[in-house]
Amino acid sequence: MYDQDTIYIIGDAQSPSNNPITQQFASFFVALVVDPTNDKIVDAGCSATIQLTSDFVKSIFVGRSILATEELETLIRMRYFGSSQKALIVALKDAQKKYKLALKTRKEFLASPAN
DSSP: OTTTOOOEEEEEEEEOOTTTHHHHHHSSEEEEEEEEEEEEEEEEEEHHHHHHHHHHHHHTTTSSSSTHHHHHHHHHHHHHOOOOOOHHHHHHHHHHHHHHHHHEEEEEHSSSTTO
């Protein structure tokens, strides 16, 4: 389904305690599949109580660079008015950190003499 070079990243954050997502999952997650050759997000999902939320979040992320912090944060603030808006932004930033670490780890792995 995904190219063998894609990277799977999950960013997490706390959502408001009165949010049904928190009651069901204990925290908020955003999952991203990223193509490291161009940093583009090829698929996305999130912890959500209804599928429409995950689908909508996907429409914000897919096709954009995971490194485009300002653009993605602006899109979230302009389009996503769910109670977990802040949690989505925090989860995105967590995913970006993990993505950069994954790139570094892959580079080190590929450079090691055993490979």
